[in-house]
């Protein structure tokens with residue numbers, strides 16, 4: 001444990017909020033940052049499931065706090081920030097990770113489905129980033145990581161059946177670059193991670209039609225899905241002082257998918 005704390009770029013004693021952290025990548029981020037000595041606020045729609053992650057953090061000797069927060073709800077987001085400050089006194093790191101991904105052909109996509117995806121995946125990132133950045137600006141330091149996707153258009157991919165999702169992820173890429181400009185004067189770095197196909201409850205290889213899985217793997221030079229820990233390792237680097245000159249970047253973690 002001590003060795004890990006020392007090797008992780010000055011993270012010991014920092015405070016992080018991670019959204020969507022009851023499972024999947026958010027949970028891996030929470031456990032990984034906690035192992036590096038970060039006090040982690042585990043936020044998601046189920047407080048009970050967040051508490052299970054906090055219990056695991058505590059069992060490993062770390063510190064954490066479970067908070068129920070729907071990221072589309074501004075008063076819950078403001079409450080999340082207040083609870084983090086009340087408990088730990090500051091916020092150094094935000095990982096905007098909460099998201100949904102539901103396949104629907106464009107011609108059948110309803111307005112409600114569009115709004116729900118954009119509300120969680122994009123508006124939620126705005127609400128959390130703004131509420132946390134106001135605190136970070138006071139202390140003149142902080143790091144924000146936005147989880148985008150290779151399915152973000154422009155420098156990434158379009159993806160059939162995911163017009164609403166790809167629009168939200170393209171929005172996250174644009175938001176990341178603009179926030180990097182606006183928040184740099186406050187010494188706040190803002191970066192995005194664009195994962196490829198990662199084996200989590202959202203896209204579980206076990207639940208995939210073997211033909212769809214093989215079709216996906218055929219596009220990935222490393223010919224396998226990534227795992228949540230591989231994203232958490234990237235988060236660890238981007239929130240540490242080892243990445244002190246990186247801001248406004250979109251780090252692609254995709255087994256070579258976009259290289260093809």
Ligand SMILES: NC(=O)c1ccc[n+]([C@@H]2O[C@H](COP(=O)([O-])OP(=O)(O)OC[C@H]3O[C@@H](n4cnc5c(N)ncnc54)[C@H](O)[C@@H]3O)[C@@H](O)[C@H]2O)c1
Nearest residue numbers: 020024025070071097098099149195197198200201202203
């Ligand atoms: N799995 C992949 O292949 C993949 C690829 C690229 C990007 N991503 C992105 O990575 C992030 C994490 O996804 P994951 O794969 O771990 O999926 P996941 O479904 O396991 O985790 C997403 C989490 O977000 C939470 N969430 C959903 N709506 C919420 C809301 N309104 N408020 C708060 N929390 C909410 C869920 O409860 C869940 O715990 C997402 O932003 C996703 O779009 C995933």
